[in-house]
Amino acid sequence: MPSPTRKSSDSATLAPAESAPEISDADTLAAADSVVQPISEKDALGIAAKGDDEKTELQADSKEGELQALSEAAESTFNALGEDIDRVSSFVAQLTEEQSLEILRTAIEYHKDDINFASATMEKITKLAQGLEFYEGDYDTYSLELRTEAALIGHYSPYPEVRAVTDPFDDPTVYVETPRVYLLALIWTIIGAGIYQFFASRQPSIALNSAVIQLFLYPSGKLLAFVLPDYRFSLGGRTFALNPGPWSYKEQMLCTLMCNVAVNGAYVALYNIITEKMPQFYNNQWVTYGYQFLLIFSTQFLGFGFAGVLRRWVIYPTKAIWPTVLPTIALSRALLRPEKQESVHGWTISRYWFFLIATTGSFVWFWFPGYLFQALSTFNWMTWIAPSNFNLAVVTGSIFGLGYNPIGSFDVNLIIGSNTGLYPFSVPFWSALNQYSGSVISGLIILCLYFKNYKWTGYMPINDNALYTNTGDTFRVTEVLTNGLLDQEKYQNYSPPYYTASNLMVYGSFFALYPLAFVHTMLHEGKHIYNSLKTFALEVFKKDKRPIYEAYDDPHSRMMRNYREVPDWWFLIVLVVSLVLSIVCIKIYPTNTPVWALFVIILVNFVFLIPLTIIYSTTGFSFGLNVLCELIVGYALPGNGQALMILKAFGYNIDGQAESYISDQKMAHYSKLPPRAVFRGQLFTTLVQCLVSIGVVNWQIGNVEDFCSPTNAQRFTCPGPRTYYSASVMWGVIGPKRMFNGLYPILQWCFLIGALVPLPFYFLTRRYPRLRKVNPILICGGMLVWAPYNLTYYTPGIITSFCFMYVIKTRYIGWWEKYNYVLSSALTAGVAFSAVILFFAVQFHPKPLVWWGNLVPFVGVDGGIGRQALLDLPESGYFGLDPGHFP
Template structure:
């Protein structure tokens, strides 16, 4: 193997480098003789100088497993070809948020000519070639280069019996646990990074105990033990648990339908839940296959959220060269388990021993009964204006600060601040009577300030009763909920129009490709893509589009059966309309998610449309909304897994089968988890539930169903909150000047993403506030900006391992605490566990103004009907 190895600043050694196999195979370190035959001594010295530059990660590429391949391509690369490749790359990535700015500026400078580069002739030629081979044979992104290789071993077994066995076991366990804790705030989950830790020892165990028994089908032998547990098997099983173990989006709807606190629908049983769970899950799966051309194959769709999983997979199973990285010599494998143990042990402190460290609303401790102080700085009731809000990674990690690109985190936080200032200004003006309610909650209230009683405005069939409504009260929502609702409407139109303006060429080419594949099924989806990942994937048979069409149609049939056999009061034609609208919104939603790491939730659009199509029917509103939500949410999840498989070079048809089977198992286990949750947790979905099962999503779902389902959008827009409907127009209009500014003033506007800023405003309206995002911003700046910029080699090696280990530690510890302490109702009563909830902030119910003397506020009788 060819390699360059040594200290960046001083030495160069071309005869050996060390490989540490102890982390993955149990072997000892050994010296492997290597020779560099493709570059001369002069070029070697220049390469050392080039890769020694701050922020350069090329040393990892030139000393890793693919070193020989990269040096071979370097020897073949010409200056003319380099200029052609880099010219095309500069044009393609000129508005790319994730492309390293330093690399882009360097490429632009080199393209201006040798005289402008500040390099001598030989160094200039070599620098051109190094950057060009990264573009043509690897990846332009350091993050991607850190988690995948530019070569592929097509002989490795992937879709093995043991991989299916372990994948399905952990799908069942993971989906049950994740579903159970999905309504907790903050939620605890076994993410794919955590489940990988559980899969790895299981795979190694089966490697040693299973016999090599098998059978042959169509010339391919399938064995119980085809050899060492390899990284592709691990990745295949991980994709299964990632898609199946994440839980079901329909579960929150089941809670809202069945719980007496909400709609109290006793007819919702196993049959209905199974059909709806199956239908809504596979709808997203069917459409994800169609979106591959937009969101998987293009290089620019980097999908930062999948990179930690790939990084952990490499740490566990890939051989790692032992060399100092900014003074660090610890392997990723050892680093992971050290951080994991520390995180596991520490999480006992903020979650049980000293809970004030988790909700560190220390400013409110100064005057616990001061309402204004609690509204502005509180973590429960208020807006969370507090420089230090937590010492709990479960809270810090709410915004995935070590995964999402820093520009995305910063844009979203700017939106949060804008929303907070709007909240303060309008709340203190008592706009639309919001001053009589808590400032930021997803609860719905009547005109006396009490929780809205749905039973007082519906008849026995759960449909709207006009007389009851007029004698009771309109539904009122908080200022935070108003801001969120209006900004969500603007978000729909802005995301659609902005993506059409910025990515219209990509969208057009994908449509042309899709049409061509329908005309000629022999055409490869990869033909339109020249990047190295797509070229390598051409070695495997593709999944035909019609496979996904069949899944989509089968899901539609199951949904229609559920609507018609059970008393859902939901028309089938409404489902068709929602599917069509959601399909239009899926492309911009998935594209934004693939670049920024932020997922846009489009469910409120379905809520409004259903309110007009099926007026005064809360149940129908919910059931059609779940399709609007899942078309986007499930598709995004399936697409991201396809991108992860694309990076890992997993055969597409194996991935298809694995995702299908995993989702089917998950359909059953999540139903059991929801039933267990409803039967075992007392005071479920109440604001003061002792174990934090406060049900943020079911409460928001109930509020929206009341406003736009039972009461209806006509009354809501025309009588209560008429300004909301202008959000649609505002979003479409604002996208145009922002697009023009980014195009003609690219410097200061390059990292401004209006959709992500607007998505920050939408984060209000629930029990989340700045307290859940401020600490994440600090971490994002340190790791995703400062360290990434100055210590890129360390960042590429350890950053994703760090976030995976921290998350794994709190997940395992959280489950242990719940099983051993919470279920046994064990309490530790002392000041450190009581101070956070002792004042007005902890009560969560205080308002700025008292209810008027007549006992009610808002519209007078006769003004609403």
């Protein structure tokens, strides 16, 4: 195969040339200011270890001797560096002490409030920055450690997580945006989006996420590189090659990003269309394909328009590490980057073979909790002691109860956090622990509410996302509507909707979370946000002609200067077109939704998007604006559940799509992919995803028996659409005025609580910096886990996070850097493969395996047999407010 030619700055020229110039290490260092391979803080601190055990004699008199000594020390200490040790050595040797001191002092100031920056590293570089007189050692050792730390921080990354999956150098000649990338992205977007949409209404859900897609893309790309002819063609003045050469790492990453943005699902298809069309919900038969197309296109693409502004806050800054994207990059490196045989804590297996073995193990194991021995998945062993004990089921039950169970499941699907967002192999342990602490605390509050029968919660199940009438039946909104709006006479003759104890906790936590997140982010990141806004304003008004990357001096941004950024007006065009489609949608169909309300929701998104994405980029914790939008629309358009559902779809999806695009753009930043190629590719696959999602959801509605029924044999119980429906009833049809004034007045105080909580935390962390990892946003976010999920879905994840993100990361950093993210992807891939095969083999047309191990989790109260509420109905036959006096 011919070698590739140098691309244009946006990587659109794809034809291979006859030859490409060799790029030497010296050229790379001079051109890109690059260092090399990832090494840990612990390893970096020990790179010039002084103990007798090292037996390394540093020759500071000559550069040659220094390089040799450094290589020898690194060879014994950092096996993960492999062939890039020489690059590290060369760059450390080129740094002067003055340059190194400047880098460290800048880092100390920038990272002083950085919760992801290791405290041990901060202590070390602070001592180094103070000079030799504060350092306990000789001059030669001090000088080498000073320059080593400066090289890692100033010319690579201060985070071992990032160094583990990135390179400190880039080859801009590697082809990226090839025709075969678009072909494979089209095929796997159709497959991935179809499977996601099909299983998204199932509990637990199944998806072909990026790890699984990558596994298929790799052999597919290799196959195309083998079979496609070396054919070139011209388009728009550029030459393209059908087969430019071997399947490259950058092609793999671009194709992954294109699929990734599309296979994460279409919010409208999953929630809005199902809720509006299904008879047990709104039963709106006017929801035609035309309405669905307009709504899904406008909601999916509006977020892209906002993403252009967000780049300044959550892509270029070094602090924005985006921990949830790192496993995806790690897997692509394992598949395509060669590595030499080496020993890391006694492990010599390559990342690729480790991935294959772990994937196979995960695939085989999932059959046990998924089909052969289902008690391993729903391991509610504490309720087996007394299956009819109501209180025991309430506290420890995995199905009916709250899941206070130290060993809740052996299901890998629960361990990897696919249904919870905890992601124990990528989210920092301190972040996971904060969230889990909030879950445990809120569960105790739920128990108090329930057993005190607060607001009649004792007459309903404790942990359910459904709404109930005053007789304990499921609330049906069609009983109180006339022409899609609330009918007061029907409402007074029927019942108000009542929340379960867990649902009450979830909404109270949401109301506190919004002001908490906003105030907390402004206190801690206000200066950074202000400076970025000022930079953006200068760019908009053409007072600053510099490219966006020029404002950032970290090594990754410097390398990305080889590629042209996406102009802001590209994002603006997408935003305007999407806005026009959304206006057409709500005007030509009977949506009962005014246009001005849409602009209000867009404004709310604009205000909150910056703090939300900053939180997501640093902690791995994400939450949407769905509940805030419910409240705003409920006040603005009382009694209008239809408008609430539509505006909520916009309010949530603008944020969701913007975060999805931005997180993938950060992956492109780490992988050195041209931003314009990523922009074009993701727009293309999002369009494909919209069409696939609409087709799948309409097929399900018409062909799956008992779809969205609690008794569905294939578990298509629609937990998400059911929550979506409940919210539209409570906050749209009934409205927040009735909720706050008559049913649940305590909820309105949650806003004030959320606004005040950040203040003491802020002053405490200023006084005691070690407390900065106690994050009130994450604690409050952990309180959202309930209804219908419980601690059974979270406890396995926090145990795994402790093992891998704390113990192994602290004690075996070399192993962790090499294998951790690969293991995360392997477990995810194995579960997805196994679940899809298992579903079509034995669950779609049920082939039950009847024995004790598959029956014991579902007997007794926790299995839905026997008493399902704490209290019996009063003699009057109803609970709550008296009929005729409903708020």
